[in-house]
Amino acid sequence: MNRRLLAAAIVLAVGFVVTGFSRSKAAQAAGNDERSELNRPAEAGHYERSRILVFRNVRVFDGKAVIPRTNVVVKGSRIVAVGRRVDVSSGATVIDGKSRTLLPGLIDAHTHAYSVAHLRQSAVFGVTTELDMAGLPQFARRMRLEQAAGGGNDRADLYSAGTPVTVSGGHPTQYPAFKRIPTVRDPRQMKGFVDDRLNEGSDYIKLIFDDAQVYGFSKQPTLNRDMVAAAIEMAHSRKRLCLAHVVTREFARQAIEDGIDGLVHMFVDKTADDPLIALAARRKLFVVPTLTVMESDGGSQGASQLCRDADLSPFLTTANVRLLRETFPRLPKSQVNLKVAMQSVAKLHRAGVAILAGSDAPNPGAVHGCSLHRELENLVAAGLTPLEALRAATSLPAEKFSLKNRGRIAVGCRADLLLVSGDPTKRITDTRKIVGVWKAGHPIDRASYRKACARPAVIVAKAGRNAAADGVISTFEEKEITALFGSGWEISTDEFQGGQSTAKFARVAGGARNSRGALRITGSVSTRGRVRWAGAIFYPGKAVMAPADVSRRKAISLWAKGDGKTYSVVVFTKSGGFQSTSQSFVAGKEWKQFRFRLKDLRTDGRDITAVFIGAGDDAGAFQLLIDDVRFE
Numbered sequence: 001m002n003r004r005l006l007a008a009a010i011v012l013a014v015g016f017v018v019t020g021f022s023r024s025k026a027a028q029a030a031g032n033d034e035r036s037e038l039n040r041p042a043e044a045g046h047y048e049r050s051r052i053l054v055f056r057n058v059r060v061f062d063g064k065a066v067i068p069r070t071n072v073v074v075k076g077s078r079i080v081a082v083g084r085r086v087d088v089s090s091g092a093t094v095i096d097g098k099s100r101t102l103l104p105g106l107i108d109a110h111t112h113a114y115s116v117a118h119l120r121q122s123a124v125f126g127v128t129t130e131l132d133m134a135g136l137p138q139f140a141r142r143m144r145l146e147q148a149a150g151g152g153n154d155r156a157d158l159y160s161a162g163t164p165v166t167v168s169g170g171h172p173t174q175y176p177a178f179k180r181i182p183t184v185r186d187p188r189q190m191k192g193f194v195d196d197r198l199n200e201g202s203d204y205i206k207l208i209f210d211d212a213q214v215y216g217f218s219k220q221p222t223l224n225r226d227m228v229a230a231a232i233e234m235a236h237s238r239k240r241l242c243l244a245h246v247v248t249r250e251f252a253r254q255a256i257e258d259g260i261d262g263l264v265h266m267f268v269d270k271t272a273d274d275p276l277i278a279l280a281a282r283r284k285l286f287v288v289p290t291l292t293v294m295e296s297d298g299g300s301q302g303a304s305q306l307c308r309d310a311d312l313s314p315f316l317t318t319a320n321v322r323l324l325r326e327t328f329p330r331l332p333k334s335q336v337n338l339k340v341a342m343q344s345v346a347k348l349h350r351a352g353v354a355i356l357a358g359s360d361a362p363n364p365g366a367v368h369g370c371s372l373h374r375e376l377e378n379l380v381a382a383g384l385t386p387l388e389a390l391r392a393a394t395s396l397p398a399e400k401f402s403l404k405n406r407g408r409i410a411v412g413c414r415a416d417l418l419l420v421s422g423d424p425t426k427r428i429t430d431t432r433k434i435v436g437v438w439k440a441g442h443p444i445d446r447a448s449y450r451k452a453c454a455r456p457a458v459i460v461a462k463a464g465r466n467a468a469a470d471g472v473i474s475t476f477e478e479k480e481i482t483a484l485f486g487s488g489w490e491i492s493t494d495e496f497q498g499g500q501s502t503a504k505f506a507r508v509a510g511g512a513r514n515s516r517g518a519l520r521i522t523g524s525v526s527t528r529g530r531v532r533w534a535g536a537i538f539y540p541g542k543a544v545m546a547p548a549d550v551s552r553r554k555a556i557s558l559w560a561k562g563d564g565k566t567y568s569v570v571v572f573t574k575s576g577g578f579q580s581t582s583q584s585f586v587a588g589k590e591w592k593q594f595r596f597r598l599k600d601l602r603t604d605g606r607d608i609t610a611v612f613i614g615a616g617d618d619a620g621a622f623q624l625l626i627d628d629v630r631f632e
Contacts (some may be wrong), residue, residue: 051076053415053441054088058097059423063104063395063408066387066425073100074415077440082411085170100435101423103390104407105129105416107397108156108372110264110288113138115495118368119155124315124449126418126431127370128439131397132160133243133264137200138345139464139495144201153442156369159401162202162242165193165231169221171208171245179370183227184223190230204401205235205242206264209517215267215297216331229258241401248278261401264358268294269335272344277351286354286400289345291338291378296365298338299330303365303374311432312370314450318488319544324371326364346383354400355384357393360503386428390525400591403495415441454480471553471631473538473611476517481507486548487539490613493614494533495525501536503614511627512559512591518627525619534622535567536616538629547574553631557595557613561626562587567615569596574607584613587624595632605631 011358053074060082073088078509088094096242105128111354113119113132122130132140140160146152148314163181165170167295172178184193194205212220224230235242236259243262244255249270252263256279266289272280280287295302304325306312316324330336349355357379359371366374379389398407405414422430437444465542474483481489493501505522511518523534540548555567570582598605613629615622 006435008088025535026243036047042199051441052088052092053438054086054092054094055097055102055419056094056419058095058419059101059425060409061101061103061387061390061425062333062410063393063398064391069139070410071097072417074417074438074441077415077442079409079411079415081415082409087418095419095436095462097419099421101420101425101430102409103418103420103424103431104394104413105418105437105439106372106393106431107131107357107407108359108361108369108393109397109401109402110290110360111368112362113156113158113160113368114145116143116155117491119143119152119158120449121315121320121336121367122156122369123154123437123444125312125373125444126420126434127156127369127372128416128418128437129157129397130159130368130402131401132158133206133245133358134161134164137162138199141201150440153439154444155439159202159203160195160201161206161402162200164245165205165207165223165227166377167188167221167223167227167475170223171210171212171220172219174220184227187210187226187230190234194231194234194238198240202240205231206245207231207242208245208296209255210245210247214247214335215328216335225254225258227259228255232259248271252276253279256280256283256285259283260285262288262356264288265290265360265555266294266341266344268297268337271340272347277347277353280348281351284354286356286396287345287348288356288358289341289379289382289384290358290360290375291341291345291364292371292375293360293366294336294338294341296327296363297330298334299327300338301325301327301365302378303371306370306374307601309432311434312373312606315446315453316367316370317453319490319539319566320367320370322487322542322544322546323362323367324365328364328435342378343380349382349384349388353397354389355379355391355392355487356397356400373429376428376431380428387425389428390424390431417550473540473629474519474630475515475628476511476519477515477519478506479507480506481494481505482520483538486541487544487546489519489536489538492533492535492614494531499532500528501532501534502526503536508625511625512561512593513628515627518559518625521614521626522622523615524621526616527618527620531616532618533612533614533616534619535612535624536626537610537612537614539610540608545572545593545609547609549606550608550631551605553598553605555597555632556601556627556630557593557632559591559612559627560585560587560624561589561591563622564588565615565619565622565624567613567619567622567624569594569601570612571598571601571603571608572610572612573603574609576603591627 055072071086107129109131111130133368143158168183211222234240240507241261244251244260252267359366361368376389394407419435421433422428505521508520568582
């Protein structure tokens, strides 16, 4: 097993968890290739029995306007009728719409999706389409292929900017996962660069026009004006949208003058002035303000209220809760001003500039699916009416990104639907009162997802013992998978890099030395991809990938048994760029204790961010049991 390669690969996955892809955005112009045929009714007003779903006497927000009371009929993946007088056979599934509102599936116009888990979580919260504003193209390409083939009906669809247009040393190359992405040095390179992105599968082009000074950092390299103009010209010559990550008014003005189609953040240093507003309206610009992440940039914990929402919180994992309570560190010279951003949104909106809803998940203060509901609330606080905010998350992004047959409830449209209690066209927070979600007519299994999210409180060790100081991570004595400190365990696989390895874990009875339980990790490491892995990862800090000081301990120990294959322990540290070397062990048929010295993992334990235990390279199908994991 190439342990260095494995460690380098896993850090890409975990690095994205903590950085998201903060402050980097884009947008999409490619039309949606809808492969499935429209299921037409057998006769007007009457529909055959098979695969019929009827929403009866329901209030409908159709993406643009409200129909106070009507019926909506779905056959297969399509909406086939909307009206008061619809004759449906008795075999149809009928859902009572009294005191409820049916909306199109929501579209999050600014995310960074790195795994199927992100997209599944989005669907649970009613977000059926995500517009990714930068990430690794392998994953996005795989998602698009499955979508085109009619798959992925348990998750949100994904469209992506892929690799952003940036310079060496510019955002986001400061993050370990992006250090080696292609960059540009000269406007004359732009033709080849843009064509490479489209050949990788980018649906639209996104450029970075941000020197980071607004956040209080030292000036970072960024594109110059000629590069910005060249990128826009090349994207347009290929009939694709070009979007700009900008966070200052002056950079926004320059990008708009050069013909940018959309801004995927709101500038936060100065309020929009009249000349800029007039220019934006004249150029038919659209803006994705990402006010939710701007809250976090400004040090506000406004998003943490989602953790206390009775309708949303049962569907949040422990890691989600940690992330929603996090904010970006606010530096002394930071110019980030949320009030400025809100005022600018209001002015642009009044001038007729299209405002789109986007969460910028996952970032401190933003998680997939859930945070779009916070963004809608923020848009209303910025001056949009609830009806206008709903358009910002449905018909408007569908229109601006040429997403055919979605964002609307109308005959012929795809049945991406969100049913809620109450009336979000009057109270925007009613979008959180989710009754059900359907993707292409398929119901999203929210009940199972909620059950999987059920998280017991962190177990407090008895007799006043301090678990973190004591070093005990997990003994698996309880029926649920828990950690005695830190942010818990998660599955980690190469899926993020476009791989197809799988893994799952479960607490099972019977552990080492006759203990009550152990953690069983099973899965299969795919033969595809240059770097392959699957296993479980533990976060010892107060948030996912936050550093924890365990320098009082000198080793990691665990008991293991399995199928005789070779496994690895990989430790990540903040000082090591979120990665370190790994150590391997062979899990035989009998329980055996393994001890790995921290110094052999090239860390003194002061800033450990994660510990991965699992399989890699050519493991194929595997089964590993671990017990009594601790720092000692």
